[in-house]
Amino acid sequence: MMPDQLAAHLRARGVDASDAEARRYLGHVISRGGEGVMSRPPSKRFLAGVEAHVDRAPLEIVERVTDPSDGFVKYLFRSPDGALSEAVRIPLEKPGCFTVCLSSQVGCAMQCVFCATGRLGLTRHLEAWEMVAAFSAVRDEAAEAGGRVTGAVFMGQGEPLHNYDAVIQAAKVLSHPCGGRIKQESIRISTVGLVAQIRRFAREGHRFRLVISLSSAVADRRRRLLPVAGRFPLEEVADAIREYAAVAQGRVTIAWVLMGGENHDAEEARALAALLEGVPVRVNLIDVNDAREDGFRPPTDAERDAFVDALQVLRAPIVRRYSGGKEKHAACGMLAAARGA
Numbered sequence: 001m002m003p004d005q006l007a008a009h010l011r012a013r014g015v016d017a018s019d020a021e022a023r024r025y026l027g028h029v030i031s032r033g034g035e036g037v038m039s040r041p042p043s044k045r046f047l048a049g050v051e052a053h054v055d056r057a058p059l060e061i062v063e064r065v066t067d068p069s070d071g072f073v074k075y076l077f078r079s080p081d082g083a084l085s086e087a088v089r090i091p092l093e094k095p096g097c098f099t100v101c102l103s104s105q106v107g108c109a110m111q112c113v114f115c116a117t118g119r120l121g122l123t124r125h126l127e128a129w130e131m132v133a134a135f136s137a138v139r140d141e142a143a144e145a146g147g148r149v150t151g152a153v154f155m156g157q158g159e160p161l162h163n164y165d166a167v168i169q170a171a172k173v174l175s176h177p178c179g180g181r182i183k184q185e186s187i188r189i190s191t192v193g194l195v196a197q198i199r200r201f202a203r204e205g206h207r208f209r210l211v212i213s214l215s216s217a218v219a220d221r222r223r224r225l226l227p228v229a230g231r232f233p234l235e236e237v238a239d240a241i242r243e244y245a246a247v248a249q250g251r252v253t254i255a256w257v258l259m260g261g262e263n264h265d266a267e268e269a270r271a272l273a274a275l276l277e278g279v280p281v282r283v284n285l286i287d288v289n290d291a292r293e294d295g296f297r298p299p300t301d302a303e304r305d306a307f308v309d310a311l312q313v314l315r316a317p318i319v320r321r322y323s324g325g326k327e328k329h330a331a332c333g334m335l336a337a338a339r340g341a
Helices: 003-011 019-031 044-053 128-144 160-175 195-204 219-225 234-247 266-275 301-314
Strands: 060-066 073-078 084-091 097-102 105-107 122-125 148-154 187-191 209-213 252-258 281-287 318-321
Touching: 003 019, 003 044, 019 044, 073 128, 084 105, 084 128, 097 128, 122 160, 128 148, 128 160, 148 160, 160 187, 160 195, 187 195, 195 209, 195 234, 209 234, 234 252, 234 266, 252 301, 266 301, 281 301, 301 318
Parallel strands: 097 148, 148 187, 187 209, 209 252, 252 281, 281 318
Antiparallel strands: 060 073, 073 084, 084 097, 105 122
């Protein structure tokens, strides 16, 4: 909860609780992980109210595996109901700094054909506390090793905007001074293009960053690769992106999963330029990760280079993103809540 929500929650149950007490309590529990002694603890009645009226169920770390090639660490968590979800600690270029890739659902309903999570189907949404607890666990272990978490991305299992309210709640807690203390601009939320939710996000004026995963601007091809595209025509997705661009600070990030022989021809570049004409964008290219023997393959260097050349028609920054943790199935598109991977 946010401090005002916690105080209101307790007052509604007959506990005399102030917002200031809630700020001090949550600052201790979330920001500092409950470590040490509180310099100004809340009243005994407040603490008794928390024990009586707030659920603090644990999130169990089932397993953590480190990719020996790049230091990505994948965490497998178990919720009280037995549901399994994952998070990944991602090392940044600045030594000792990390970002945390968080899941928003157990499985996913979007069924993107190149994604291991999409092949699981959707079990349930994660609650905000589960996302915050995963973040806190990863952050605390990084701190024990002398590191620091400076960002969070909702790009793990699930479609974040399909679980809109819980994801936004978690992002608010992670960016609060009594919560994760992450800059709002350093929190990124990915979506495959849920139109109504993109428009809602734009209306609400959040400073978190949206990342829209298109991966194809050719309608038939996008429907084949991302079945959810059948519900949201590209033109509607583009209109929603324009609404978001009108209130966003800076360029809109378009994510593009590159699949060899699939979505890197000149037709794609021309279609993307026409679709988002006038929208200031940045295109992040990410090679597909598919562990199946008959799965999608990454592009060759020649295919990727040719697509980058074709994308110059956008007159926009083109960035190749590194997706690490492949050896331990911690990379983008590989999270499937499997042990020992």
